[in-house]
Amino acid sequence: MLFMLLITTLLLYLAGILVWKRLSARTSHISITDASTARKILKSPSVYQRHPNNKWMVTKLGICNGFVIEDIDYQKRFTATVHSCLLRNNTKYKYLLKVVNDIITEEVVELEELILSRWIQKVTLYSFSKTFLNLNPSVKLLNELPTLINEIWLKQKTGGDTQTLSNDLFRLLENEIPSQVLNNNENDNWTKIQNVMVSVRKTTADKLNVKNFDNLFNNVLNIVIPGYESMWSLIFYTMLELLRRPALLEELRDGLLDDNNRLLRSIIQETLRLYPPSRSIHRTRATDNAQVVIDINKIHRNTVVWGIDSHLFNPNRFRKLTDSQSDAYLPFSITCPSRQSYTYRFSGAIISQIIDKYQLRISHGNLPPVDTPLNSNTRQSYGDIMVQFQKR
Numbered sequence: 001m002l003f004m005l006l007i008t009t010l011l012l013y014l015a016g017i018l019v020w021k022r023l024s025a026r027t028s029h030i031s032i033t034d035a036s037t038a039r040k041i042l043k044s045p046s047v048y049q050r051h052p053n054n055k056w057m058v059t060k061l062g063i064c065n066g067f068v069i070e071d072i073d074y075q076k077r078f079t080a081t082v083h084s085c086l087l088r089n090n091t092k093y094k095y096l097l098k099v100v101n102d103i104i105t106e107e108v109v110e111l112e113e114l115i116l117s118r119w120i121q122k123v124t125l126y127s128f129s130k131t132f133l134n135l136n137p138s139v140k141l142l143n144e145l146p147t148l149i150n151e152i153w154l155k156q157k158t159g160g161d162t163q164t165l166s167n168d169l170f171r172l173l174e175n176e177i178p179s180q181v182l183n184n185n186e187n188d189n190w191t192k193i194q195n196v197m198v199s200v201r202k203t204t205a206d207k208l209n210v211k212n213f214d215n216l217f218n219n220v221l222n223i224v225i226p227g228y229e230s231m232w233s234l235i236f237y238t239m240l241e242l243l244r245r246p247a248l249l250e251e252l253r254d255g256l257l258d259d260n261n262r263l264l265r266s267i268i269q270e271t272l273r274l275y276p277p278s279r280s281i282h283r284t285r286a287t288d289n290a291q292v293v294i295d296i297n298k299i300h301r302n303t304v305v306w307g308i309d310s311h312l313f314n315p316n317r318f319r320k321l322t323d324s325q326s327d328a329y330l331p332f333s334i335t336c337p338s339r340q341s342y343t344y345r346f347s348g349a350i351i352s353q354i355i356d357k358y359q360l361r362i363s364h365g366n367l368p369p370v371d372t373p374l375n376s377n378t379r380q381s382y383g384d385i386m387v388q389f390q391k392r
């Protein structure tokens with residue numbers, strides 16, 4: 001009898017340890033700060049899964065793209081399709097320049113003060129919608145969509161209730177982008193992307209446990225979120241760095257006619273190093289549900305790899321990277337279809353058009369001195385910076 005009691009106690013004790021381990025793994029965060037481990041994790045999508053962390057996007061943003069669905073084959077097809085659309089868009093560079101030019105001329109009243117972050121969000125959203133989706137966004141959409149996405153993202157992070165904001169978002173999209181506008185033959189890219197999403201309709205609707213799957217795959221945010229979100233942040237931080245470095249801005253301006261503008265590319269690369277739009281990449285380890293956080297910010301500022309001045313903005317370092325620096329450069333993770341050229345072409349077009357057309361002056365708000373990195377901890381940073389534009 002005593003023996004049985006001992007065995008039962010021992011078993012209960014062992015079971016307790018197992019449950020505790022499992023629970024602590026669920027809540028523990030494994031932080032990854034070295035590049036080679038990060039790359040190994042990113043190369044193992046079936047073990048280190050992306051979708052559990054992104055699930056909120058299904059209900060709060062109404063999307064069903066490769067970010068949110070646990071299906072590696074689907075993720076690959078989604079990315080490959082976007083990639084093929086981007087290649088085609090690269091050839092339409094002149095059209096992109098014209099579109100950017102239209103919006104930056106239209107949206108600026110000379111010497112009027114503008115909130116820089118909001119203005120860049122509008123310019124980016126307009127240029128992406130027009131050139132990638134062949135969609136002419138309304139003034140209401142341009143004014144309201146960036147703010148709603150921002151607010152939902154922030155509330156979601158702090159665990160707040162986003163339902164009202166999400167309802168506003170869905171209403172805005174429904175009213176401002178009726179599906180017949182998108183589903184016409186002129187929107188090739190959208191049709192291709194939508195076809196991939198529809199192909200997983202049966203399996204996906206079950207996996208996501210949603211009734212409104214048709215609304216999800218009709219939602220342009222499926223491509224606007226990957227395409228616009230990182231892009232506006234990149235353009236914003238590049239402009240902030242240029243605004244506090246007038247000599248660099250002039251040097252860049254002088255070289256704008258150069259078709260193969262090395263300096264522009266290096267400046268964009270350096271912005272992506274110091275202020276990666278995805279500061280950390282989250283994964284859930286399938287074997288034990290542990291949360292794995294790849295700290296891109298830390299990897300990009302590692303002094304052993306980047307030198308003791310790793311916190312300083314120095315585009316020249318991109319003239320020649322060492323092998324370990326190339327390895328430790330992960331602003332796009334390893335799969336983003338825009339990583340080879342589209343990001344540089346698109347953001348480069350916007351940045352060069354702005355500085356070519358205007359002299360800019362900060363009229364409100366402060367930037368730190370150049371030997372201090374900008375603060376990129378929240379998506380609201382420098383939201384108070386106002387700028388006056390003067391035609392050149």
Ligand code: HEM
Nearest residue numbers: 066075079226227230231234278331332333335336338343
């Ligand atoms: C500043 C520009 C950009 C940055 C920094 C960026 C960054 C990233 C990152 C970090 C990921 C991986 C996310 C993860 O694994 O959790 C990613 C994936 C992706 N990005 Fe980008 N991105 C940019 C622009 C774009 C653009 C313009 C597009 C499309 C128009 C795009 C489409 C995608 C797609 C489809 C994926 C999913 C790839 C996959 O399933 O593995 N990105 N991007």
